[in-house]
Amino acid sequence: MQELRALGYWKSDDNLTWPHPICFVDLSQDPTLQAKVVEYLKKGECWVACAGFSFCRLCGTPNGSYNQTDGYYEWPSGLAHYLEVHHVRLPDAFVNHVCSEPIARTLPDDLAEIAYDVSWWKSQRGWHDGSQVELVPFRSYYDSVGALSLTAVTQPVTAAQLKFVRRFADFSFFSTLALRETLRSGEPLLLQHEFHAAEVPELTEEARALGLTLTHRRYTSREEYLQHIR
Ligand SMILES: [Zn+2]
Incomplete structure (x- = not known):
């Protein structure tokens, strides 16, 4: 079995128990490290195309319509937008993973051979409760x-x-x-x-x-x- 961790799926009307990006906003983070993570997310392999767009939870723009993976983690293609535009900082475990410069691994064709883990991501609560974050005007x-x-x-x-x-x-x-x-x-x-x-x-x-x-x-x-x- 190959383990694959979900990353960067945000709370929505359909998924109320997922974390909200506003709690991950960190304006004091290291911009060089952040740029490295953004670059890593963008070069992930396209894995699954979704029907229709996802919308940014923080500004409302259409943001991504497929999923990406490096064989260890799996994330929505719009995740980089949250980092670049809204200064979201992802959990240390993922940032450390990026810094270790892992070689992407291929996922088995048979989905039954993938142990898909959502519990790790669901347990992430970010860095604060989000109440102090000033949002850009919401463009629907x-x-x-x-x-x-x-x-x-x-x-x-x-x-x-x-x-x-x-x-x-x-x-x-x-x-x-x-x-x-x-x-x-x-x-x-x-x-x-x-x-x-x-x-x-x-x-x-x-x-x-x-x-x-x-x-x-x-x-x-x-x-x-x-x-x-x-
Ligand atoms: Zn946005």
């Missing part, structure tokens, strides 16, 4: 994305309108008949549930010229976003 990912929907304002539905709608992946495989019927009914078409606000003005203008109304509604919370994608 949901401030910039939202759902995009489209309604036809002119009748009958034109070929140019259908062509415009088809540009969106959600509708590229829809039959002309189905799209035409929906547009004709006056029901809004939900084009994309995750659309970046920066792209909206130009598309809105293009849609308007074709007799379509494009609506971009920003999400205000993770719950709202999840409701849409489910």
Whole structure:
């Protein structure tokens, strides 16, 4: 059996018992050592890709979508961000491991041969209770994305309108008949549930010229976003 230790998984709505990064913030740490740890984390082998992004618990930016490993530890790819941006200092056991300059080992292909340890990480409590840490203003990912929907304002539905709608992946495989019927009914078409606000003005203008109304509604919370994608 090869032991593999979980590292750097933070508390979330789904995992309330994991540690919170705010308790690991240490502004007085040695920057050279910290840089060494960051470099080590970044060069870890990509191990498992995850579905979707993880979000930084301290500033809200999308942060990483896969896991990395050196064969001893296994961590989310966004972990380096916490060190670089938020001055998180990882437990001494890991820092000492990095300083010993271990040679990465390969993990067995058969997952049954890996003894995965989460208890060590779960027992980490950081350096303080976090109450003294001043956070940067929280930038929510949901401030910039939202759902995009489209309604036809002119009748009958034109070929140019259908062509415009088809540009969106959600509708590229829809039959002309189905799209035409929906547009004709006056029901809004939900084009994309995750659309970046920066792209909206130009598309809105293009849609308007074709007799379509494009609506971009920003999400205000993770719950709202999840409701849409489910
Ligand atoms: Zn952050």
